[in-house]
Structures are given as structure tokens and as C-alpha cells.
Amino acid sequence: MKSPLSGVPVFTLYGGNQAWPGNDLLHCESIEARSRLHHWEIKPHQHAELFQLLYVQRGRAEVEIEGLRSTIGEAAIQVVPPLTVHGFRFSADIQGHVLTFGTALVANLEQRLGAPLAVLAKAACYPLGQDRGRLRGLIDTLQQEYQGNAPARPALLEALVTALMVWISRRQQSGQAPRNRDERDRHLLGEYLRLVEAHYREHLSVEDFAARLNIPSQQLNQLCRALSGQTALQVVHRRLLLEARRNLVYTRMSIGQLSDSLGFTDPTYFARWFKRLSGQTPNGYRRAAQPD
Numbered sequence: 001m002k003s004p005l006s007g008v009p010v011f012t013l014y015g016g017n018q019a020w021p022g023n024d025l026l027h028c029e030s031i032e033a034r035s036r037l038h039h040w041e042i043k044p045h046q047h048a049e050l051f052q053l054l055y056v057q058r059g060r061a062e063v064e065i066e067g068l069r070s071t072i073g074e075a076a077i078q079v080v081p082p083l084t085v086h087g088f089r090f091s092a093d094i095q096g097h098v099l100t101f102g103t104a105l106v107a108n109l110e111q112r113l114g115a116p117l118a119v120l121a122k123a124a125c126y127p128l129g130q131d132r133g134r135l136r137g138l139i140d141t142l143q144q145e146y147q148g149n150a151p152a153r154p155a156l157l158e159a160l161v162t163a164l165m166v167w168i169s170r171r172q173q174s175g176q177a178p179r180n181r182d183e184r185d186r187h188l189l190g191e192y193l194r195l196v197e198a199h200y201r202e203h204l205s206v207e208d209f210a211a212r213l214n215i216p217s218q219q220l221n222q223l224c225r226a227l228s229g230q231t232a233l234q235v236v237h238r239r240l241l242l243e244a245r246r247n248l249v250y251t252r253m254s255i256g257q258l259s260d261s262l263g264f265t266d267p268t269y270f271a272r273w274f275k276r277l278s279g280q281t282p283n284g285y286r287r288a289a290q291p292d
Contacts, residue, residue, distance in 0.1 A: 024154070025105035025246075026161065028146040031056070031096045035088070044087035047080075048228030049193060049235075051120050052100050053164070054078040055139050059094035063087075065123045075128040075136070077168060082193075083186045083227055084123050097143055104242065105161065107197040112162050119169045121190075126171045138163060154250065188213065189227050192220065193235070200239045201263040206232045241277050244270075248286040255282050 031054070035042060044064055054061070054077065061072040064087040065080070072078065080086050110117055128135050142160040145153060195209055209232065210217040217232070224232045240262055247258050259270035274282050 024146070024157070025108070025242075026099060026101040026146070026157065028097055028099050028143050030143075031061075031090060031094050031098055034098065035090045035094065040090045040092060040094070042088045044085050046083050046085045047100075048189075048230070049082055049102050050100050051082060051102070051106065052080040052098060053168075054080065054088070054098055055096045055135075056094070057096040057136060057139075059096070060091040061094065061096075062089040063125070070125065072125060075132040076125050077128065077135075078123075078125045079120060079168065080123055081120055082190065086123070097139055099139075099142070099161070099164075101161070103193040103197045104239065105158070107194070108158060109162055109165055112158075113166070113169075117165060117169065119165070126168055131167070135164075135167065138167075185223060185227065188215070189223055192224070192232070196236050196239055200236055200243070201261070203263050204236075209236075237277060241274070244274055244282070245278070245285065245289075248282055249289045258282070 054063075056072045056074075056076050056078070058075070061078075063070050063072060063078060066085050106117055106120065138160060142157065142164070145156055145160065150156075191213060192209060195212055199209075206220060207217045210220040213220065220232045224230055224235055228235065230238070244258065244262060247253055247261070251258075253261065255271060256267040259267040262270070264270040264273070271282055274280075274285070278285060280288065
């Protein structure tokens, strides 16, 4: 997929077009696992709704952010906000991880911390320095927990990401207000995604969301299509579907209870809606997600 504004590919995940895997609010993989498939180079691209943290533990990473190139030659974390055009070239001995998450997890983290995560609004690189060993242990634990299936796994993953974000936030420099139309458009889409996160269970109309942003609904749709490749309504439905999938896997709610918790007035309609978007019935999805 390509953004009409820039002609730059819009990827769902780091270096690819695959759908969001699993039912977690984050995705974690080694840099080597993905970049080796692309001869150690990820060409410039962007993500419409995803934040990324590139953790370089060892090796060399050439980073291109919005056309500006820099080199990471020491242990560091690179923050990549949504819609930031970025690309990477790695040395063959690279070690580290890529952590990817969306607005749902950001909203949870902001609630935990009691403040907006302004550090995620701007691309920046944070050398680990004397905290190298401590951060390596934290991220290694996060990766192991992500790959496992232990009790209370989602809660521990969120706690580990919270600790990581606190570390990065403490090294944040003050941000800047949007300076041009492109930045303002990205900022506006970010505001819409935050509204969706706060109200997706209420089934508000696109017109309602647009009114809260003080823009026409047509402009909101054009903005979403241009920057994310989806309509404004599809953005809401995607968030609802993620929450439905997570609850089918991680809770014992009945389909009726789940339907009600997500703001649907009729469980039968919810089941049809879920099948239309996912290709499976809710019960079928739940059965398929259970371990053998």
C-alpha cells in the first residue's frame, strides 16, 4: 500500500504488509529475524497507526528518518512515531529487537502513568549508556514473556513496556508544535486515533468524531484515506475487532456478554459483523485460538 500524499509504502508491520499477528497489543521480534529476509535492509516506509521502538543491542544500524540519515553504533533505542517515513540498514552482526504497538497500548500506558506519552510524538535516538545492562535485561525479559504463554502474561507485558517507557521519557527533550501542513495532518490523525481509543465502544458516527475534531467529516475521511489507507469508519471497526479478538482469547465471556461490552445491542448482529470482518464466527475464532 502507498500513501497518496508521499508515495511511500504504508506497512502494517516492520518491513511488511502482513496483518497484525495474534491478539496482543504489541509485537516483538528480533531485528535479525526480519532484516535477514531483506538482506539486512528495510527500505523507507511508514506505519499509519503504529509506534515502533528499535532497540540496538550490538552491531551497527544506519537509520533514515524523513530523509535524514544517521548511524547507531552503540546500544540505543530509536523511537519511530506513526506516519514517520523511516528505513534501516543493518550490519550482519546486528543484535536487538523491534517493539511495535498501537494507540490501544499507548492509551493504557498513559492511564498507568497519568500523563500523555509525549516522548512518542517525535523521532529520536536514546543511547543506553550506563543503563545498557539494565535495559538489556528488561527487553530480554519482555521478549521471553512475549514468546511464552504463562499466566497473567498480558499484565506482565504491559508492566515491562511501562518500565521501558518511563526510562525513555526521563531522557526526553521538550517537543515542538506542528510547523507545517504535513505535520498538522499527522497531528490531527493522532488526535482522531486517541478519540477512537476513548470512544470506540460507543459506536459514534464519523460525523460525531469529526465534530469533536472541529473538522468536516469529509475532511476526516480524506485524511484517514491519505495517511492510513482506511476510511475513518474502518479505523473504528479495526479497533473494535482487535478488542473482540482479545476478549475471545483471554476471557470466558459469552458471546452475548462480549457483544454487550463492545456496545452492540444484538449478539446476532455482532456475530455477523465479526464474521464479515474476520472471516470466522466468534465461537470459531475462540476455538481456533485455543492451544491444542
